[in-house]
Every structure is written in structure tokens, then in C-alpha cells.
Amino acid sequence: MQIKGPTLFINPETAKKNILKMLTKARKHQAHLRPHFKTHQSAEIAEWFKEEGVTKCAVSSVQMAQYFANAGWNDITIAFPFNILEIEAVNKLAEKIDLNLCIESKEVASFLLKNINSKVGVFLKIDAGYHRTGLDASNYDLIEEILKVITNGNKLSFKGFLQHAGHTYQAKSKAEVEEIHQYTSSQMRKLKAHFINEYPDLIISNGDTPTCSICQDFEEVDEIRPGNFVFYDVMQANIGSCSYEDIAVALACPVVAKHPERNEIIIYGGAIHFSKDSIIDATEQKIFGLVASNEKQNKWGTPIDGVYLKKLSQEHGTIHAPQQFIDEVKIGDILYCLPIHSCLTTNLMSAYLTTEGKHISMFRYNAGI
Amino acid sequence: MQIKGPTLFINPETAKKNILKMLTKARKHQAHLRPHFKTHQSAEIAEWFKEEGVTKCAVSSVQMAQYFANAGWNDITIAFPFNILEIEAVNKLAEKIDLNLCIESKEVASFLLKNINSKVGVFLKIDAGYHRTGLDASNYDLIEEILKVITNGNKLSFKGFLQHAGHTYQAKSKAEVEEIHQYTSSQMRKLKAHFINEYPDLIISNGDTPTCSICQDFEEVDEIRPGNFVFYDVMQANIGSCSYEDIAVALACPVVAKHPERNEIIIYGGAIHFSKDSIIDATEQKIFGLVASNEKQNKWGTPIDGVYLKKLSQEHGTIHAPQQFIDEVKIGDILYCLPIHSCLTTNLMSAYLTTEGKHISMFRYNAGI
Numbered sequence: 142m143q144i145k146g147p148t149l150f151i152n153p154e155t156a157k158k159n160i161l162k163m164l165t166k167a168r169k170h171q172a173h174l175r176p177h178f179k180t181h182q183s184a185e186i187a188e189w190f191k192e193e194g195v196t197k198c199a200v201s202s203v204q205m206a207q208y209f210a211n212a213g214w215n216d217i218t219i220a221f222p223f224n225i226l227e228i229e230a231v232n233k234l235a236e237k238i239d240l241n242l243c244i245e246s247k248e249v250a251s252f253l254l255k256n257i258n259s260k261v262g263v264f265l266k267i268d269a270g271y272h273r274t275g276l277d278a279s280n281y282d283l284i285e286e287i288l289k290v291i292t293n294g295n296k297l298s299f300k301g302f303l304q305h306a307g308h309t310y311q312a313k314s315k316a317e318v319e320e321i322h323q324y325t326s327s328q329m330r331k332l333k334a335h336f337i338n339e340y341p342d343l344i345i346s347n348g349d350t351p352t353c354s355i356c357q358d359f360e361e362v363d364e365i366r367p368g369n370f371v372f373y374d375v376m377q378a379n380i381g382s383c384s385y386e387d388i389a390v391a392l393a394c395p396v397v398a399k400h401p402e403r404n405e406i407i408i409y410g411g412a413i414h415f416s417k418d419s420i421i422d423a424t425e426q427k428i429f430g431l432v433a434s435n436e437k438q439n440k441w442g443t444p445i446d447g448v449y450l451k452k453l454s455q456e457h458g459t460i461h462a463p464q465q466f467i468d469e470v471k472i473g474d475i476l477y478c479l480p481i482h483s484c485l486t487t488n489l490m491s492a493y494l495t496t497e498g499k500h501i502s503m504f505r506y507n508a509g510i
Numbered sequence: 511m512q513i514k515g516p517t518l519f520i521n522p523e524t525a526k527k528n529i530l531k532m533l534t535k536a537r538k539h540q541a542h543l544r545p546h547f548k549t550h551q552s553a554e555i556a557e558w559f560k561e562e563g564v565t566k567c568a569v570s571s572v573q574m575a576q577y578f579a580n581a582g583w584n585d586i587t588i589a590f591p592f593n594i595l596e597i598e599a600v601n602k603l604a605e606k607i608d609l610n611l612c613i614e615s616k617e618v619a620s621f622l623l624k625n626i627n628s629k630v631g632v633f634l635k636i637d638a639g640y641h642r643t644g645l646d647a648s649n650y651d652l653i654e655e656i657l658k659v660i661t662n663g664n665k666l667s668f669k670g671f672l673q674h675a676g677h678t679y680q681a682k683s684k685a686e687v688e689e690i691h692q693y694t695s696s697q698m699r700k701l702k703a704h705f706i707n708e709y710p711d712l713i714i715s716n717g718d719t720p721t722c723s724i725c726q727d728f729e730e731v732d733e734i735r736p737g738n739f740v741f742y743d744v745m746q747a748n749i750g751s752c753s754y755e756d757i758a759v760a761l762a763c764p765v766v767a768k769h770p771e772r773n774e775i776i777i778y779g780g781a782i783h784f785s786k787d788s789i790i791d792a793t794e795q796k797i798f799g800l801v802a803s804n805e806k807q808n809k810w811g812t813p814i815d816g817v818y819l820k821k822l823s824q825e826h827g828t829i830h831a832p833q834q835f836i837d838e839v840k841i842g843d844i845l846y847c848l849p850i851h852s853c854l855t856t857n858l859m860s861a862y863l864t865t866e867g868k869h870i871s872m873f874r875y876n877a878g879i
Contacts, residue, residue, distance in 0.1 A: 143595070144595070145593070145595045145596050145599070146571070146572075146573070146593070146595075146596070146875075146877070147875075147877065148877050149877060179824060179825075201824060201825045202515070202778075202825060203515075204515070221766070221778070221825055221826070222766040222767045222776060222778075223766070224514070224515070224764050224766050224778050224842075225766075225841060225842045226512070226513070226514045226515075226764050226842055227514050227515070230514070245767055246767065246768070246841070248841055249841060272772065273776070273821075273823065273826060273828060274767050274769070274776050274826065307823065395593050395595050397590070397591040397592070397593050397594075398591045398614055398615065398643050399615070400643075403641065407591060407642070407643050409571075409590070409591075409593050412785070412787075412854055413854065413857045413875070416781065416785070416786060417785060417786035417787055417854070418781075418786055452642075454642065454676065455548060455570060455853055455854070455857075456548075456570045456571060456590055457590070457642060457643065459642060472594060472615070472617055472618060473593075473594045473595055484824055485781055485782065485786070485824070488782045488824075489858070490877050491877070492876075492877045494877075506515075506516075506782070507861075508515070508516065508517050508518060508859050508860070508861045508863075
């Protein structure tokens with residue numbers, strides 16, 4: 142089919158391979174895979190997980206939970222600090238499915254206890270080193286206090302401790318990811334050891350794509366919640382979580398102008414398609430995406446040496462390329478660009494086209510309701 | 511009304527004031543205002559321009575042109591290098607409205623001449639210093655060659671020279687914007703002087719919010735195309751294009767967690783709501799947004815000293831705040847955040863709520879068609 146504007150292509154083969162690989166790894170380590178669906182946000186892509194036997198998922202908002210509940214998912218963790226303003230929607234959802242919430246303060250625990258109508262699972266959000274949200278992993282007294290609130294009554298069922306080592310996304314090497322993983326895991330193991338006698342069913346839930354992709358030691362980890370791995374992206378390849386061949390999405394963009402005098406090509410594809418995320422590559426160059434080779438039938442290959450997105454404005458993408466590439470490219474050609482951060486690019490594009498030309502729709506956040 | 515999640519508020523009073531101010535300035539300088547609608551992307555907000563007598567607009571994509579044509583706009587410039595893959599849609603649109611396209615190469619001019627069915631206006635995109643796209647403003651020979659192509663036949667009507675000084679967005683001061691404007695304007699004036707005898711109806715079309723807001727010398731400028739000014743944002747306030755009071759949109763975000771030990775508040779509002787654009791403020795701090803004071807009835811005031819968005823992940827926003835502010839804020843409170851770049855935030859949110867609680871819808875790009 143003829144692409145006319147920026148189009149997000151997905152290679153189902155690659156995505157399904159990524160799913161199976163992560164699932165196999167989880168099983169090998171006796172950990173349940175509860176994939177985070179905020180990366181693909183699509184009921185149809187979620188089916189690819191179901192086909193492999195995945196029955197639980199994590200999402201990042203109440204609305205996203207509603208979307209996947211309507212798509213038949215009945216065991217969902219909202220892996221985001223519970224937003225007390227959404228208690229009404231949470232109560233409705235908790236009537237229908239097994240819903241898990243994350244809390245990280247006594248205040249929110251008390252609110253939930255007072256206002257929840259149906260039984261919900263509760264994870265305590267633990268900060269094991271990332272320092273974004275969560276309870277200090279070593280603050281046993283506060284954790285104990287909050288557990289007393291949660292277990293007071295029969296509506297809230299304590300599930301365990303949930304952590305996200307998001308600082309692995311800034312890691313420069315596999316070794317650095319490994320180091321972060323060792324530290325956060327030891328924190329979580331100590332925490333589990335401290336509370337396991339009192340709460341024998343508690344689980345440890347870990348989740349971030351770099352550690353789940355790179356590390357091999359998951360002792361005492363009962364559940365993993367990676368999300369990005371289904372598609373991966375340039376940032377993950379840069380960290381070492383995947384190879385370029387594992388990247389399952391590419392943004393197809395038309396060439397609209399050429400400026401050989403400064404080694405630049407302008408594509409129709411900008412910040413409103415890619416997002417503004419960038420990485421600093423090995424040559425200290427800030428890049429917003431890589432350009433992969435064109436293969437047959439809307440498929441792409443690996444990145445072309447020296448061809449990268451150097452600048453993004455709202456709809457314009459500026460690609461740096463060597464002379465030879467610029468000479469070969471024609472205005473009207475389609476370039477397949479590998480995104481830096483597939484979660485944000487997918488969210489912006491809000492629809493997929495498979496390499497077979499099939500449309501795949503996704504969730505849309507409904508603002509102001 | 512009760513906000514439950516990230517919601518983009520618009521203050522119509524402020525936006526209408528910004529529109530009237532820019533229109534008055536354009537008239538004072540005998541320049542036509544052709545506002546760029548890529549900032550608000552809304553047929554309803556476009557009506558606020560119409561009410562003041564604006565009849566022309568600029569857009570950044572063919573689909574956006576279709577959207578505003580359907581909303582009754584019949585004089586539209588697509589201020590983006592003509593994408594030859596969209597010739598079919600362009601031909602359809604050109605039958606209905608007065609459509610202007612931008613071209614910057616002989617190749618595209620020839621393609622257009624061969625493939626266009628109805629009469630369209632053509633602007634030559636000129637690079638007067640930004641170096642993103644456009645023909646070198648001093649390359650008279652090449653410009654002459656392309657003009658020969660365009661004026662060969664009666665389908666393409668040459669309108670004039672169009673330039674965008676996008677580098678003013680990186681300016682650190684009004685003086686720097688003024689300097690850029692002086693240079694690009696002199697380039698455009700020379701260009702006009704060179705071709706005016708041969709093409710007596712050609713116009714100069716300039717467009718970027720900083721120069722149109724800050725500068726006073728528009729000699730020989732026949733048309734201005736600013737877009738961002740309708741809302742402005744923190745970036746524009748930082749450059750000096752506006753005051754904080756002129757910012758017409760704010761993202762209302764619920765507080766979901768507090769971390770006084772590190773002077774941080776976590777809001778439900780992240781990269782998929784704000785976009786990842788940032789500025790370096792006067793204190794060398796990278797900021798992703800400012801937090802304004804809460805006023806009555808979904809209105810906000812000016813930024814609160816020392817309270818800013820320091821980090822964004824997909825749904826989390828990390829706000830840095832002084833102890834006193836953190837003590838006063840409660841979980842479940844709504845914070846009104848002023849965006850760094852309102853064009854990108856608006857595009858992500860894709861709907862508005864007015865300070866009177868009225869919904870305003872907007873254009874949505876339809877990928878893969």
C-alpha cells in the first residue's frame with residue numbers, strides 16, 4: 142500500500158518473538174510475567190500475549206485499565222500511585238475484575254480503606270534506588286504502619302512490594318544495568334525477608350525492560366512487569382537490552398526536501414510523531430532516531446551507518462546523512478525511522494499498520510472526564 | 511467541575527486578547543495576519559479569529575488543511591514543503607478552496623506543474639538564516655529558474671516568498687530576536703527588490719511568534735504567520751515574547767504523591783501530556799513546566815516562585831517545590847502547570863476544557879491513510 146504521511150509500522154513477527162523470549166525467561170526464573178501494556182496500548186496486540194498464555198497485565202492509568210478490562214483482561218495492576226480523584230472509576234472497575242492498586246503513603250491507604258467498595262489488591266510502591274516515587278525500601282517502620290492500615294478490614298488485600306528501577310534507562314552499559322539490578326534486588330530481598338513471616342503470601346514485583354532483558358539473577362523475584370520489550374527501540378539497543386533486529390516498530394516518513402550542501406534531508410515526521418526523546422550516541426551526537434534500510438513489503442532492516450535524525454520540529458524531521466545516501470534518496474521516498482523511545486512514539490501515533498498492511502487501533506486517553 | 515486526570519484548560523479571555531493584540535499590530539504595520547493554526551488545531555478556536563475579521567490561515571499538513579476547509583476556511587496556506595505523495599488530496603482540496611503550497615526545489619515545482627489539476631498558489635520557501643528548509647535567500651539564479659517552471663502554464667500562480675525564522679525559538683533575549691529579525695528581514699527585502707519588477711504582485715510572508723511579538727520593524731513584510739501567540743507558553747515568556755499573564759493554556763494535574771524529604775511532589779501528568787520539551791532557566795535549571803497559583807473557577811495565576819517540573823516520565827511528573835509549598839499541598843489537589851511548548855502539549859492532549867467548563871475539540875492526524 143502507498144504511504145502518504147508519517148505511519149507507524151509494526152512487524153508482528155518481531156514483536157511476537159520479543160514476547161515469547163521474555164515469557165520464556167520469566168518461566169525459567171519461576172517469575173510470573175505481568176507485561177506492562179503502556180507501550181503498545183492495544184487490545185489487539187495484547188492478544189499476542191494471551192496466545193502465549195499471559196493472563197495478567199499492568200497499565201499506567203485507570204482509563205487504560207478500563208480499556209483492557211473491556212478487552213477481556215480480568216487481572217490488572219495499575220502500576221501508578223493510586224489517584225484518589227479516580228476512586229469512583231476504581232470502584233466500578235473493582236466490581237468487574239481483579240484489580241491491584243499501588244500506594245505509597247499512610248494517607249492514601251486510609252483514604253482507600255474508607256472509600257473502596259469492592260475487594261482490591263494493594264501493592265506497596267517501594268523506592269529501591271530510583272527515587273521517583275515509593276516508600277524507602279529500608280523504612281520498615283513506616284511500611285509496617287501502612288500495612289497495619291491496609292490489613293485493617295477485609296476490602297484491601299495486601300499483595301506485596303512493587304518497584305521500578307527506572308534509572309536503568311539512563312544506564313550507559315549492560316554492566317551499569319547489572320549494578321543497579323544487584324542493588325535494587327538486594328533491597329527487595331531484605332524487605333521480603335523482613336515481612337514474609339507476617340505476610341507469607343507477599344510477592345516481589347519488579348519491572349523495567351533493561352534489567353528484565355539483560356540480567357540473569359531473579360532470586361526472590363516473583364513477578365516481572367517489563368513493557369517496552371515488546372517493541373524495544375534505539376534507547377534500549379543503546380543500553381544493550383536488545384539488538385537493532387529486535388526493534389518491532391518503525392515510523393515511515395516521506396522525504397520532502399534535500400539539502401546536500403549541508404548533508405541534510407527533510408522528512409515529513411517531527412516532534413508530534415516521534416516525541417522529543419533523544420539519546421547521546423557513542424560519537425557524543427544527540428540523535429532523535431535512526432534510519433533503517435528499506436526492505437521488501439513495508440519491512441525495514443538495520444540502521445544505515447551515519448544516517449540519523451539530528452533535529453525535530455513540530456512536523457519537520459532533519460536527517461543527517463552522508464553524500465552518497467543523499468544522492469540516492471529521492472523526494473517522495475519513504476524512510477523507515479527507528480524511534481528513540483517507542484512508548485512515546487506509539488502514544489503519539491495512536492494507530493499501527495502491520496507490515497502486511499493491516500490496521501491496528503489502540504487506547505486513547507480521554508482528557509477532562 | 512471535578513477534574514480527575516490531566517486536563518488541558520484554556521482561558522478564552524486570554525486567548526482572545528492575544529489574537530486581538532497580534533491583529534492590531536499586523537494592521538498597524540499594513541501586514542495581513544495569516545495565523546498558523548497548528549498551535550490550537552481547533553475549528554472552534556479558529557472562530558475566535560474569524561470574529562475579529564481574520565479570513566486566511568496557515569496549517570502544517572494537508573490533513574489539517576482538509577479539517578479547516580471543512581470548517582469553512584477557504585484561503586489556506588500549507589506552510590510545509592509540499593509532499594508530492596499527497597498530490598491526490600491536494601488536487602481535491604484545490605477544487606474547493608484557495609490553496610497555497612510551499613516549494614523549495616525545481617524538482618518539486620516540475621512535479622506540481624505536471625500533476626496539479628486546479629489552480630493553486632505557490633510560495634517559494636526561502637531560507638533567510640534558519641537553515642532548516644528553503645532556498646538560499648541570495649541564490650537569485652536558482653530562484654529565477656524555479657520561477658520559470660512555476661509560471662510556465664496557468665495552473666500555478668506564484669504568490670511570493672515565505673520564510674520562517676525558527677531560530678528565534680532558541681534566542682536568549684529580545685535583543686537576540688531583534689538581531690535575527692533584522693538579518694532575515696534585510697535578506698527578504700533584497701529578494702523582494704530583485705524580483706518585484708518581474709513579479710509585481712509577489713508578497714513577503716514572515717512567520718514566527720517571537721519576531722511578530724517582539725519586533726517593530728516590518729518594512730516590506732506583507733503577511734505574518736505566527737501561530738504560538740494565541741496561547742504562548744513558558745518558552746515564549748522566557749524569550750520575552752509575552753508575560754506569564756498572556757499564557758492562555760494550563761495543564762491541570764492531580765497530586766498523587768509527596769516526597770518532602772527531597773522537596774518533590776509527584777503529579778499525574780507526564781511526557782504523554784506535556785511533551786518532553788524543556789528550557790534552561792535563568793538559574794541554569796532544566797525545567798519542563800512551571801506551576802501557577804490556583805485561582806477561582808478553574809483559573810490560574812502566575813508561576814509560584816521555586817515550583818517547577820524538574821522531570822517527566824510517561825505519566826509521572828516530578829515537581830520541585832520549597833518546603834512550605836509541599837506542606838500546604840495535599841494529595842488529590844490540582845496543580846495548574848504552564849507548558850514549555852504549548853503547540854506540543856495541545857497536540858498531545860487533543861481536547862480543551864474552557865475555564866467555564868466547556869469542551870473544545872480539535873483536529874486529529876489520521877495515520878496510515
